[in-house]
Amino acid sequence: MFDNLSDKLDKAFHILKGHGKITEVNVAETLKEVRRALLDADVNFKIAKDFTNRVKEKAIGQDVLTTLQPGQLMVKIVKDELIELMGGDVAGINLSGNPSVILMSGLQGSGKTTFSGKLANFLKTKKNKKPLLVACDIYRPAAINQLHVVGDQIGVEVYSEPENKNAVSIATNAIEHAKKNGFNVVIVDTAGRLAIDEEMMNEIANVHAAIKPHETLFVVDSMTGQDAVNTAKAFNDRLNFDGVVLTKLDGDTRGGAAISIKSIVNKPIKFIGTGEKMDAIDVFYPDRMADRILGMGDVISLVERAQEQYDEEEARKIQKKIAKNEFGFDDFLSQIQQVKKMGSMKDLVGMIPGVGKALKDVEIEDDAFKHIEAIIHSMTPAERKKPSLLDVKRKQRIAKGSGTDVQQVNQLLKQFDQMGKMMKMMQGAQGKNLMRMMGQMKGMGMK
Structure with missing residues (x-):
């Protein structure tokens, strides 16, 4: 959503690049593009005009702060006005009655x-x-x-x-x-x-x-x-x-x-x-x-969705398995299921600052994990528990059963091995601090 509007606003802000001070001339040019972007997004003409007039009033004559470029200051002003235009504060739902x-x-x-x-x-x-x-x-x-x-x-x-x-x-x-x-x-x-x-x-x-x-x-x-x-x-x-x-x-x-x-x-x-x-x-x-x-993404919503799927007891079990080198594909599969519960992949990617914009033309399917899941489901329980059992013949059988090829199976095994090493490295103080932090965040509800 809003991809077209985001692109047009981004182009509008580029006009101010390189200027040390916001002037009436460069502001007028930028706001002309901002108004055009809003109209293209089907915003009411009067609202778009009032919006850009308010932005202009706030922007004209403002010296750029030492840590900001003119484009960045304009983005902040536009963001503040957008927030106000869409309601300012979050509105709750009235659940006072019984029922x-x-x-x-x-x-x-x-x-x-x-x-x-x-x-x-x-x-x-x-x-x-x-x-x-x-x-x-x-x-x-x-x-x-x-x-x-x-x-x-x-x-x-x-x-x-x-x-x-x-x-x-x-x-x-x-x-x-x-x-x-x-x-x-x-x-x-x-x-x-x-x-x-x-x-x-x-x-x-x-x-x-x-x-x-x-x-x-x-x-x-x-x-x-x-x-x-x-x-x-x-x-x-x-x-x-x-x-x-x-x-x-x-x-x-x-x-x-x-x-x-x-x-x-x-x-x-x-x-x-x-x-x-x-x-x-x-x-x-x-x-x-x-x-x-x-x-700019939406990191807070992304963290909240992750917290909803975060299971502290499950995390402890995974931690112990990693420490004992017992983390297998069944555990990996359960982690994939938790990620999938967070929402559509395209929506999640759009919440990461910069990433959504970089991948805006890339088709991200909700079934992005389907090949991985098919490969894992084609393994025997023993193979999922102990991936080292997978020799050439077993890989050929798994590839045939999952509708993939041996190269894809090898690629998954390589990625799984690299992930295992990374998780092992995190088992030290950093891993414990991360788990403690996630627990505290969940307790606070990140409200």
């Missing part, structure tokens, strides 16, 4: 039903809540079925009344069901339409009035660009929702909705959807998103 009632709204096709499941999974796994999903789309039978499939996938109960054609009574009945059965969060998935119409607005307004939700979220497909912002305004005028959810940010999106939606509706973006899997949901941090737009 807390969350109403989902949005057009058909925005990813509302899928996101309802993602949110339920997020609250269940990360907030220790017991959520109930409610199917209030009385027009599309497939929507009810879809929510049940999602609920089964994440282990969350779904409340539905397929024969009932009154969305208000379904929602109120679901809340009573939640109170009687110990659910502390109720997520109400409502009907969407292909376009805004009065009937839909009346229905969701009636549901909203009846259940008085603690949180009303507007779900919007970020790939629709400026249209998403206009739709958000129409819904907000009627519902006065609490926050926005941007879905499909992993797609070929220009990013205009993420940048300008806060200015139009004055409501924060609370969550973003970054993939199809049920754990592909992130809290929206304006500062981290600004970093990613400007090609």
